[in-house]
Amino acid sequence: MKMNKIRSAEIICVGTELLLGQIINTNAAWLARELSLLGIYSYYQTVVGDNAERLTNMLETATGRSDLIILTGGLGPTQDDLTMATVAAFAGRPMLLHQESQQAIAARFQLMHQRRVPSNNWKQAMMPEGALVLPNNNGTAPGAMLTIASSNNGTVTLVMLPGPPSEMQPMFNESVRPQLVKCTTTRLKHCFVRMIGIGESAAESRLLDLISSQTNPTVAPYAAEGEVMFRVTQSLDRDEEMDKTAEVIGEIQKRLGDYIYEIGTRSLPEVVKDLLEEQDSTVSLAESCTGGMISAALTDIPGASTIFTGCVVAYDKQIKVQQLHVPETVIQEHGEVSEACARAMATGCRDVFNTTYSLAVTGLAGPTGGSDEKPVGLIWLAVAGPQEVATRQLQLSGSRSRIRRVSVLQALDFLRRQILK
Amino acid sequence: MKMNKIRSAEIICVGTELLLGQIINTNAAWLARELSLLGIYSYYQTVVGDNAERLTNMLETATGRSDLIILTGGLGPTQDDLTMATVAAFAGRPMLLHQESQQAIAARFQLMHQRRVPSNNWKQAMMPEGALVLPNNNGTAPGAMLTIASSNNGTVTLVMLPGPPSEMQPMFNESVRPQLVKCTTTRLKHCFVRMIGIGESAAESRLLDLISSQTNPTVAPYAAEGEVMFRVTQSLDRDEEMDKTAEVIGEIQKRLGDYIYEIGTRSLPEVVKDLLEEQDSTVSLAESCTGGMISAALTDIPGASTIFTGCVVAYDKQIKVQQLHVPETVIQEHGEVSEACARAMATGCRDVFNTTYSLAVTGLAGPTGGSDEKPVGLIWLAVAGPQEVATRQLQLSGSRSRIRRVSVLQALDFLRRQILK
Numbered sequence: 127m128k129m130n131k132i133r134s135a136e137i138i139c140v141g142t143e144l145l146l147g148q149i150i151n152t153n154a155a156w157l158a159r160e161l162s163l164l165g166i167y168s169y170y171q172t173v174v175g176d177n178a179e180r181l182t183n184m185l186e187t188a189t190g191r192s193d194l195i196i197l198t199g200g201l202g203p204t205q206d207d208l209t210m211a212t213v214a215a216f217a218g219r220p221m222l223l224h225q226e227s228q229q230a231i232a233a234r235f236q237l238m239h240q241r242r243v244p245s246n247n248w249k250q251a252m253m254p255e256g257a258l259v260l261p262n263n264n265g266t267a268p269g270a271m272l273t274i275a276s277s278n279n280g281t282v283t284l285v286m287l288p289g290p291p292s293e294m295q296p297m298f299n300e301s302v303r304p305q306l307v308k309c310t311t312t313r314l315k316h317c318f319v320r321m322i323g324i325g326e327s328a329a330e331s332r333l334l335d336l337i338s339s340q341t342n343p344t345v346a347p348y349a350a351e352g353e354v355m356f357r358v359t360q361s362l363d364r365d366e367e368m369d370k371t372a373e374v375i376g377e378i379q380k381r382l383g384d385y386i387y388e389i390g391t392r393s394l395p396e397v398v399k400d401l402l403e404e405q406d407s408t409v410s411l412a413e414s415c416t417g418g419m420i421s422a423a424l425t426d427i428p429g430a431s432t433i434f435t436g437c438v439v440a441y442d443k444q445i446k447v448q449q450l451h452v453p454e455t456v457i458q459e460h461g462e463v464s465e466a467c468a469r470a471m472a473t474g475c476r477d478v479f480n481t482t483y484s485l486a487v488t489g490l491a492g493p494t495g496g497s498d499e500k501p502v503g504l505i506w507l508a509v510a511g512p513q514e515v516a517t518r519q520l521q522l523s524g525s526r527s528r529i530r531r532v533s534v535l536q537a538l539d540f541l542r543r544q545i546l547k
Numbered sequence: 548m549k550m551n552k553i554r555s556a557e558i559i560c561v562g563t564e565l566l567l568g569q570i571i572n573t574n575a576a577w578l579a580r581e582l583s584l585l586g587i588y589s590y591y592q593t594v595v596g597d598n599a600e601r602l603t604n605m606l607e608t609a610t611g612r613s614d615l616i617i618l619t620g621g622l623g624p625t626q627d628d629l630t631m632a633t634v635a636a637f638a639g640r641p642m643l644l645h646q647e648s649q650q651a652i653a654a655r656f657q658l659m660h661q662r663r664v665p666s667n668n669w670k671q672a673m674m675p676e677g678a679l680v681l682p683n684n685n686g687t688a689p690g691a692m693l694t695i696a697s698s699n700n701g702t703v704t705l706v707m708l709p710g711p712p713s714e715m716q717p718m719f720n721e722s723v724r725p726q727l728v729k730c731t732t733t734r735l736k737h738c739f740v741r742m743i744g745i746g747e748s749a750a751e752s753r754l755l756d757l758i759s760s761q762t763n764p765t766v767a768p769y770a771a772e773g774e775v776m777f778r779v780t781q782s783l784d785r786d787e788e789m790d791k792t793a794e795v796i797g798e799i800q801k802r803l804g805d806y807i808y809e810i811g812t813r814s815l816p817e818v819v820k821d822l823l824e825e826q827d828s829t830v831s832l833a834e835s836c837t838g839g840m841i842s843a844a845l846t847d848i849p850g851a852s853t854i855f856t857g858c859v860v861a862y863d864k865q866i867k868v869q870q871l872h873v874p875e876t877v878i879q880e881h882g883e884v885s886e887a888c889a890r891a892m893a894t895g896c897r898d899v900f901n902t903t904y905s906l907a908v909t910g911l912a913g914p915t916g917g918s919d920e921k922p923v924g925l926i927w928l929a930v931a932g933p934q935e936v937a938t939r940q941l942q943l944s945g946s947r948s949r950i951r952r953v954s955v956l957q958a959l960d961f962l963r964r965q966i967l968k
Contacts, residue, residue: 144575144576144579144592145579145588145589145590145591145592146579146580146583147575147576147577147578147579147580147581147582147583148576148580149576150571150572150573150576151571151572151575151576151592152571154565154568154572154594155565155568155569155570155571155572156568157568158565158566158567158568159567159568159569160568161568162567162568167566168566169566169595169596169598169601170566170593170594170595170601171565171566171572171593171594172591172592172593172594173575173591173592173593174590174591175590180590180591187608325659325665326623326624326625327623327624327625327665327667327668328665330624330625330626330667331665331666331667334626337626338626346563346627347623347625347627348564348569351711351713357564357567357569411860413839415846416843416846417839417842417843417845417846417847417851417858418834418838418839418840418841418842418843418846418858418860419839419843420839421838421839421842421843421860422837422838422839422840422842422843424838425836425837425838425839425860425862425951426838426947426948426951428913428914428915428947429915430838430862431862431863434862434863435862435863435865435866436859436860436861436862436863436866436870437838437839437858437859437860437862438857438858438859438860438870439832439839439842439846439857439858439859439860440857441846441851441852441855441856441857441858442852442855442856442857444856445856445857445900448899449857449859449870449899478869478870479863479866492849493849494849494850503658521658521659523655523658523659523685524684524685524686524713525684525685525713525717526847526849527713527847528685528713530847531713
């Protein structure tokens with residue numbers, strides 16, 4: 127049976143380990159993103175256990191509301207792996223032995239130098255009658271694609287993919303996407319506008335008209351901790367090239383430009399790295415309450431060594447003095463959490479590491495150690511640059527780890543602004 | 548309305564960004580695990596967009612099959628955040644202004660030194676009539692808990708939690724768990740056996756009989772990156788005290804004792820911190836390829852300053868020489884990724900920071916920079932202690948970030964073993 131045009135999809139992930147929270151479901155997000163880029167919007171994602179009855183109920187619900195249903199997981203050789211058989215029974219198709227798959231399984235075990243194929247692996251060569259079999263080049267379980275009549279007089283296409291991302295993703299790319307492209311009329315073009323220094327609701331209130339009035343491209347807020355993100359999405363016809371996002375993005379820039387650090391997909395550490403590279407500049411870090419998190423974030427980027435020389439985590443007062451040459455008197459007079467200490471840490475760090483810039487952070491992440499004068503969440507930032515030393519105070523709220531995470535973003539953004547000066 | 552006993556739960560995550568695959572759904576896994584620890588099994592996990600009609604359909608389906616429905620997301624101040632209003636409408640409850648929440652929101656903005664509260668934030672103080680309001684100490688959106696009559700003549704409890712994990716998790720721990728405990732007939736007593744240095748399948752094969760034969764307590768593997776975890780679960784009646792887990796755990800220890808670092812709930816950094824405290828010892832760090840991640844992990848623990856003085860992230864060769872006093876000759880003869888360099892980093896670090904122990908890590912995290920002689924994933928660890936300097940080589944595989952994360956665990960475990968000597 128031929129696929130009709132696909133308007134709506136949903137994703138069903140099968141696996142008891144998902145229901146027990148033993149593994150995080152990354153397949154749903156990956157598939158949803160790939161589908162949305164094909165212009166196919168998925169309205170539901172569901173996780174069900176390895177249970178034929180509940181999976182059948184899900185299939186009844188799903189086939190009644192979606193044109194495309196992608197299932198992952200439950201294609202393994204064990205007896206709890208029952209996705210393929212359950213779908214076949216639901217579709218009223220017998221399970222037939224698929225010769226090529228049988229040969230592929232034998233070949234794979236030979237590849238693994240196992241001459242005997244475990245008997246239960248042959249089960250993986252059983253396919254619903256009339257299904258398009260999707261070869262698996264990274265595992266033993268082939269997938270399948272089956273189009274059947276739907277309860278609403280149309281057709282619904284069921285795609286069964288293996289659970290492991292290392293098998294599922296290549297199978298989707300090699301065998302599923304080419305099929306889906308034939309059945310879509312539009313694609314989606316996304317652009318992200320990322321900003322720091324303004325709250326989500328404050329930012330949205332300045333874009334309310336764009337968010338509510340725009341139809342193509344659309345503007346939507348996008349949740350992110352410690353920063354604010356908006357997604358600009360344009361729907362294009364199959365071969366349309368024209369970019370309609372630029373104008374809307376220009377309008378967002380006009381209204382919120384001062385807070386925007388990225389129009390695209392780069393993270394804040396990546397933006398900072400690229401800025402430093404453009405300027406042939408380097409940076410070193412003096413961290414106290416963030417305890418190495420900023421350093422970890424920068425070094426998470428491949429090739430960070432071109433702009434990052436190192437970091438001193440000065441958790442103990444003596445380290446601030448010995449390693450960063452903070453004058454004892456500064457700590458005695460102002461304390462470790464003070465503008466003067468942050469300033470001294472940054473200048474000391476820049477001299478020790480001999481970098482263009484140094485970023486220093488000192489503060490109280492809590493939960494204890496706060497006072498009326500210096501409450502938990504008080505953070506001092508300092509950036510020592512070629513010309514001047516700039517400082518900034520933050521007063522953050524929330525848990526210890528939230529205070530630390532937000533401090534990292536605010537510190538990197540403060541550095542970014544100094545570099546741009 | 549009072550909650551009945553809870554037998555089955557399901558989790559509904561609300562958010563268009565989840566449906567578009569822009570963020571990975573970690574809330575469902577976290578909640579599913581916490582529920583299973585309470586003896587509550589969740590049979591379904593669903594993701595729906597910020598869409599009142601589809602959310603209402605989901606609520607109809609869910610309230611017909613589950614006693615407890617936990618919703619996350621859609622409590623924000625923005626227009627498309629409509630979870631609370633949709634649930635209220637579904638339950639036939641008017642939305643009422645909740646004074647305390649209104650005050651809490653005002654207080655939070657004051658804390659952020661914003662005198663004016665954005666008008667759309669007040670929406671977050673509107674609560675369904677009769678709901679138990681759950682305060683949010685890490686964000687502006689309070690949660691709510693509402694028990695209503697279910698279509699099958701019982702009751703169903705709806706719990707609305709914010710989407711950001713940093714707000715959702717504390718709210719569940721502080722306000723939801725205490726309520727749920729009252730509604731479960733059995734308790735599950737869990738004990739985790741956590742180990743490092745052995746593969747999951749190797750560990751499993753040594754416990755196969757326990758995993759398959761045990762009924763109460765049960766033994767189950769628990770997915771975790773870079774380490775192996777087994778969960779020993781005993782099901783107890785409400786007030787039963789008898790502990791049946793000890794014997795099984797003893798058996799696991801007999802078979803895998805050398806790999807076990809924790810029987811309980813402490814993370815590896817916490818175990819290391821406690822060990823150092825017991826010995827009145829301190830540690831300092833010299834990190835290269837891990838770029839501050841070990842330091843960040845240790846300082847994530849409140850009160851880490853008792854055992855941790857500081858860290859040098861020596862990303863650049865010169866820093867290894869200047870800050871950690873690694874002899875130039877060592878680097879010339881052996882290179883930065885070598886046993887000799889790791890050893891010199893550890894001893895230099897211990898002298899500079901004057902701590903009982905110093906842990907040094909140097910290696911190639913990739914993706915580039917590898918050679919036949921020194922491939923990506925080659926890591927050298929060194930621990931300088933009071934008596935001796937111990938070194939260890941790792942050869943890790945996978946992505947840059949996986950190599951870094953596993954290096955952190957292996958390094959902390961190596962330190963732990965040296966402390967125990």
